[in-house]
Amino acid sequence: MNIDEITSYCRRRGLVFPTAEIYGNYSGFYDYGPVGVEISNNIKNLWWKTFVQSREDVTGINGSIITHPKVWEASGHIASFTDPLTECAKCHKRWRADHVISDALKKPIEGLKIEELTKLIQKNNIKCPDCKGALGVVQNFNQMFTTNVGAVEANTAYLRPETAQSIFVNYKPVMDSTRMKPPFGIAQIGKAFRNEISPRNFLFRLREFEQMEIEYFIQKKQLSECAYFDEFKDLKVNVLSEKEQHKGITTNSIMTISKALKEGVFNSEWHAYWTAIFYKWYLNLGVNPENLRVRQHVKEELSHYSAGTVDIEYNYPMGWKELQGVADRTTYDLTQHELFSKEKLEYFDEETRKKEILYVAAEPSVSVERIFLTLLFEGLKEEKERTVLKIHPLLAPYKIGIFPLVNKDALPVKAREVFKELSAEYNCFYDDSGSIGRRYRRQDEIGTPYCITIDFDTIKDNAATLRDRDTMKQERVKIKDLKEIIRKKLIQ
8 A cells, every 4th residue: 555545544444633634734743543542552552561561671761851951952953953954946845855856866865965965956957846946055954843941932942852862861860769780771652853844654754753762771891792682693684784885785685683793784782682673573563574674874874973873674655764773872972961961970880990981782763653654554455355454463453343243132232241341351342333244344444353243142152253353264252261262362
C-alpha cells in the first residue's frame, strides 16, 4: 500500500485523524483515534517492558517538556539544531531544501552546506514542487518551538526537540538514588516537538511526536567490554556502510554484527549490541528482513554531538528511510552541561579513586509514530475476500472480538458473560451488529488476532468457536479453557 492508502485506512477505521480537522488542515499534527491509541499504547508498553523493566541495567524517568533554556544552549540546539530552508519567489511557500533537491535528483543529499544546496538548486534549475516558481537562496532554520514562561514575555523557553536532554540533566540524581554503576542506561518515553519546514508522508515527519530513547552510560575503559555482545555477534543484517556510500553503492551487503563491527560500521561493541538488539526486536515483531537494514551515517551528516551513528532503516513506499537511530554521543552532553551549569557531573570510580565524565556509548532513539507507520506498511494486506492488519498480537488494539451469533434468545447474555470474564485480563471488543462474516471482517481490518462466537450449541455444551485472524481457521473450545488457550497463543 502507498502512503495515501494508509492515510485513508487510518481515517476510516479510527486509527489516526488530522488534528482539529473541523477547522481545516494543520500539517504535522495528528490525533490517535480509538483503535490507534490502543496500538500506540501497546507499542510503548512493549518497548518499556522489553528494554527497561526486563533489564537490571536500565531504569526510567519522565522529564518535563519545558526545561531551562540554558539546557538547549549547552546541548548545542540553539546554535546547531537547524534545517536548510528555501522559499518560493512566486507562491512564497517554504520548503526543506535538501528534501526538494533529493526528490528532484532522485538521490540522497546528506551533510551539504547551505551554499552547496543553493548551487545545486541553481545548477539543476530545481523549481517549487507546488507552483514551479523559482526557489531562493538556502538559509538555516532553527526547528525549536519557542514559548514564554510566566507573565513576562522576555522569559523565552523552548518545547524540547528531543527527550535526551532530560536524561542528561537528571543523570546525577538518578545514579545517586538508584546506586547504579556503569554500564547502565536511563530510558524515557515522551513528547518532542520540531518545527519542521515541510512535514510530509503522514506520520513519518511530524511537528509533534513521541520519542522512546535510552542513553547508555559506560566508562571509557568499558568500550570493548560489552557482556551481551556475544549473544548477537552472529546476527545477520543488511548493511550499507559509509565506504559503500562514498563509492556510490546503494545495494545492501549481508554481514554479521561481528563483521560489521570489524568493518567500522559501529564504533564499539556497545554500539553494535544496541543496534543488534533493536534490529532483532523489529524482526520478532514481524518485520520482513528484506525491508530492514543498517545504514552507517557518512561523516558529513553526523550530528554535532555524534562520533558515529547508524540508522535502522525500513524500505517504505517512499524509499529507504530512518526507522530508528543509534548514536555514539561520547562525553559531549555531560561535558557541556558541566561547563554551562558549573555543577560537577563526574562519576567517582571507587576502585581507581578517580573521577571521570561517563561516556554515552549508545543512544537508541525512535518515535512511536515511525514504528506505528512501519507496522501498518508491513502488516496491512489486501486479500481476495478481506482487508487484514497482520500486526503482532501483543500490539493489536483488541486481543479478542466476542460475538453472539444472533442477537436474540440466550446468546447475548452468554456472550456478555464471556466478555466480562475475558475483558478482566484482555482488551476485548463486543459486537452484535450485522452478519457474523461482516463482524469477522471488521475485526480483521483492525488487527484483532482472535474472535469468539457464541452460538446455539454453546448453551448445550458450554463451548464456543475460536477463530484465528491470520489463518481464518476455527476450533471449538470449552469456555472455561478460553483464557488459558489465548494466553498461550499470545506468548508464542
